[in-house]
Amino acid sequence: MSNFLHGRHASLKAYVPGEQPTDQQYIKLNTNESPYPPLPEVVAAATAEAANCHLYSDPKGTVLRRRLAARYGVKPEQIILGNGSDEILSFAFQAYGGPDAPVAFPDISYGFYPVYADLYGIPKVIVPLKDDFTVDTEAFMGVDTAMVVIANPNAPTGLALPLEVIAHICESNPGSVVLIDEAYVDFGGESAVSLLAGHPNLLVVQTFSKSRSLAGGRLGYGIASTEIIADLNRIKYSTNPYNINRMTLAAGAATLDRDEVCTARCAEIAQTRAYTAEALRALGFTLTDSVANFLFARPADGNAEGMYAALRERGILVRYFSGERVREYLRITVGTRAQMDALLTAIREIEHAN
Numbered sequence: 001m002s003n004f005l006h007g008r009h010a011s012l013k014a015y016v017p018g019e020q021p022t023d024q025q026y027i028k029l030n031t032n033e034s035p036y037p038p039l040p041e042v043v044a045a046a047t048a049e050a051a052n053c054h055l056y057s058d059p060k061g062t063v064l065r066r067r068l069a070a071r072y073g074v075k076p077e078q079i080i081l082g083n084g085s086d087e088i089l090s091f092a093f094q095a096y097g098g099p100d101a102p103v104a105f106p107d108i109s110y111g112f113y114p115v116y117a118d119l120y121g122i123p124k125v126i127v128p129l130k131d132d133f134t135v136d137t138e139a140f141m142g143v144d145t146a147m148v149v150i151a152n153p154n155a156p157t158g159l160a161l162p163l164e165v166i167a168h169i170c171e172s173n174p175g176s177v178v179l180i181d182e183a184y185v186d187f188g189g190e191s192a193v194s195l196l197a198g199h200p201n202l203l204v205v206q207t208f209s210k211s212r213s214l215a216g217g218r219l220g221y222g223i224a225s226t227e228i229i230a231d232l233n234r235i236k237y238s239t240n241p242y243n244i245n246r247m248t249l250a251a252g253a254a255t256l257d258r259d260e261v262c263t264a265r266c267a268e269i270a271q272t273r274a275y276t277a278e279a280l281r282a283l284g285f286t287l288t289d290s291v292a293n294f295l296f297a298r299p300a301d302g303n304a305e306g307m308y309a310a311l312r313e314r315g316i317l318v319r320y321f322s323g324e325r326v327r328e329y330l331r332i333t334v335g336t337r338a339q340m341d342a343l344l345t346a347i348r349e350i351e352h353a354n
């Protein structure tokens, strides 16, 4: 830190992304990426668009927004594109939070929520998950903060709330924006987009990163009322109007052209998830019933950190969190069947060595 940094950032704890190592080839099961690369036509569309990079990208993302609007049965004015869904989250925290406008979210959830709150000077109302790692939905009813943020399915637990509960949270907080972060919805959750018509305070956030093989392209979007999207655009046009580059806009549209492939890949991952969960249970692990593209798994001895390190030595990366309630668990991305077999083989070796 330099002497120049403003004092308000002195104690800011930045988000720590999962490792993207460059020292060797790992089986990467640590950041919930897709194991399947983008389709050749997606790569071709992005490559072709590179030839136009002397010109700025369309700040409105008109083509892609129109396509997403058709996909979700909403108007294009109800959609905003982000440089990853992280940017949509950032816009929303800036738009609705403030020193006098707190934001509520669960204690165990996406690690970026408290970071944005701290960065923007927003008081946090932290609602602990229940002992079984489910969201304490009662505690969110009438919580009366400026915004409520819930990942559904939640990370790192993989557990999802039914839509009736989301509707209820919206209805019991009419003065709050309710942001539902659906980064993992395509792997087995139910999207709250269908609730938008009757719930003017609902903001649904999705991403191309996990279910559409485009994590490195950085493309997310928010869907809400035209008024909420106008609020978010106010922040976007005050920070970075050209937030999505040309290649990514083209890749996103080409990906939507082949949405059926993404759907099939998600189904494949759901099958591999069930296979891996069963095998891990047979090895003594305790797991939540994840409907996401990752498993949240506790080794029999609770030594998740040791298991993380032993897997790393064998070239397999998983995610370990040191937080008090989660430190006995690993978050393991569901990859291909072959990757999961390599994981299971390594775990058997590690368990034998102990």
Ligand SMILES: *Cc1c(COP(=O)(O)O)cnc(C)c1O
Pocket: 032, 083, 084, 085, 086, 087, 110, 151, 155, 181, 183, 206, 207, 208, 209, 215, 218, 219, 220
């Ligand atoms: C991965 C993730 C995001 C962010 O994804 P982007 O790559 O920025 O689109 C947002 N929310 C949750 C819960 C995530 O796991």
